[in-house]
Amino acid sequence: MKAARIVFSVIALGAVSVAVAADWPQFRGPERTGLSKETGLLKSWAEGGPKLAWKATGLGESHTTISVAKGKIFGMGLVGDDEKVWVLDEKTGKSLWSVKIAGRISLNGRQGGYGSRATPTVEGNFLYTVGVAGDVLCMKVADGSIVWRKNLVSDFGGQVPTWGYSESPLVDGDKLIVTPGGQNAMVALNKKTGATLWKSPLSNRVAYCSAQIATVNGQKQYIQFLGEGVFGLSAVDGKPLWSYTNPANGVWRDINCSMPIYSDGMVFAATAYEKGGGLVKLTGAPKAEEQYFRREMLNHHGGMVLVGDYLYGTGNNSLMCLEFKTGKIVWESRAPGKGSITYADGMLYCRSERGPVTLVEANPKEYIQRGQFEQPDRTREPAWAYPVVANGKLYVHDMDTLLCYDIKDGK
Template identity: 45%
Template structure:
């Protein structure tokens, strides 16, 4: 029998995708209000002083993890491992004082060395509730006010999900009355739950899914050597035993194609989409590397869906053509090996695609024409890392901990300041930067640094 815990009855009716925030520049979920890593905020510094922006405050002893914060209505939300527990916490946006902490489950210890310190998903805030996914697939809805758990589900037990080698790291997607998760199960690659009760609305296979179940985490082994050739099976130097089925490390997006909604996700074996009712719509395997280490969130812009991965693979753009049976043909427009995006994410602005190009061996920032895939420029002084954007500036956080301000340009690389985060841990800087309400948030495991980037 499926385990399901409804801990508290809820009131209120339906809501839009996100309830109105108290501040226009809030950051309610992974990659911001539109899941494109772009903030609508204005009035920020266009050039940084020599030593970077001023530190407003920092919070310490938060616990390990790469969970980037969500910021809504004066509160900051993220996740950590503290001692023997995986926890969700809230801080005051004003000074970093802890408001509450809620235990999600016993801590899960993954076997892979990188990012073993804690969870990587960002909470999703929707009105007076927030939604999280833990490292072993335990998902929950909590009260924003005090962290009280409203309901919980287990993606392994309830849907046959298998923990990926680096654990589950998805950030929940809210759309209308649904919350979307990716268990990666044989019969439930992707599922929709009622966001208020946690009850299952539907579960769906991956389009064109093979019969083999997801490979258990314990079967993954370190692997050295050349990558696999061929679309949908590229690879490089890394971990794994060949193509692994099931969930990867990406977070789903909701898109509208010719007025019809789709949920798009990047799983271990490929990019795919389902309808709001869970009907499989299309699949595109070319951007998936041979080890299933697909991390970056897909992009939908100007009629193209784009996804990319590292390990000698690259990225591909498809145009969606509806067929008579209601499914879609994903027609490849181009494929490029010049955007081997590892896990730092990508941004499209003014027809240009920005992102880190490179895998475990390092890499650098690249700028491509989004419609053609042609390389516009590459900059080795801007090392591979994670990106966000606000007020016509890109914020790059390299894996070594440098933070760089860049003016977007199709013509050339334009740096407008940089600084090195103090007191760096030995862990790769994988938590994405966040800009909200005039502040830049940089997390380094148990410490959250908050910088003032508002212009005078």
């Protein structure tokens, strides 16, 4: 097949407000928690949803959750036979640049398409990302020129998982953390040069999750959901510190997609396929001691958010609210459907993988819905990209199309 040239089209639907400093520079936001600190957003939506500011098309086949930084929007997609990183103008949605990083590969699992899964991580003048075949790149934000490149398979002995590499790389100081899987499950690279700083001695299959930073009892570590469970690895040398295998998927084994939630020395992790979710307390050994396990919390791939003392996420096709420390289910509703979740300004933004986008109060007492709309130009593929809230806008990405909605409260 002849490689297709990437073509962007944008429909402008009104003035776009001036951005305030509320960027979303990596997967799940500034702290990888799915929580935005932005305020002054709409508390309810009119029928049909908030105002559409602009629509961009021609982005390629992709489940990428976008990132937003420095007035730009970053994403990835498969256009013809080319996997590309693309950048749009935040105000207008117009294309600034797109750069090919790899060619098409054949994945064993066709479900959801062959396109990109990772979210580019933006820091300073550089972005870092992982292609579906394991290409790790450092690129210049200004023009997309490639600074350095590695590959998780050829350089570190990893194996492309069934649905392709899906990790969004983690920047920690001078280190870039990525997860090839295999004999060295996680590696740390010099973010400026790509040189290997350490390879973890942990041997484990890669899953579809992204790592996060936690400091437990004064020790910095990286928490990652791998094929056989959740692991804590030393930030110094990658040595495994603790593990929690109970939430790992028991049917397909490596379909562990949602990032665990860390708070105050405790970790909650969940998967689907008749498994569920559980909470462990990290002790000084270090050791992970399970506090409870809820089989109702079948969180497949849409993630969870912790707001105060309560955990919100979809399980068993319902949006659920759990007490984080006890596991008590406070309420659940099927209205939003199964999907992904983001929090901002007291509200939950729920994006169903098959249907609507729903605005729900982050209310630990009861389910209160404040708006819902059906996404226009819906593709036939499942919608796995998370909703993003940044600078008064809501972004909904669906394969070839990115929709930008104005959610700033005019009052």
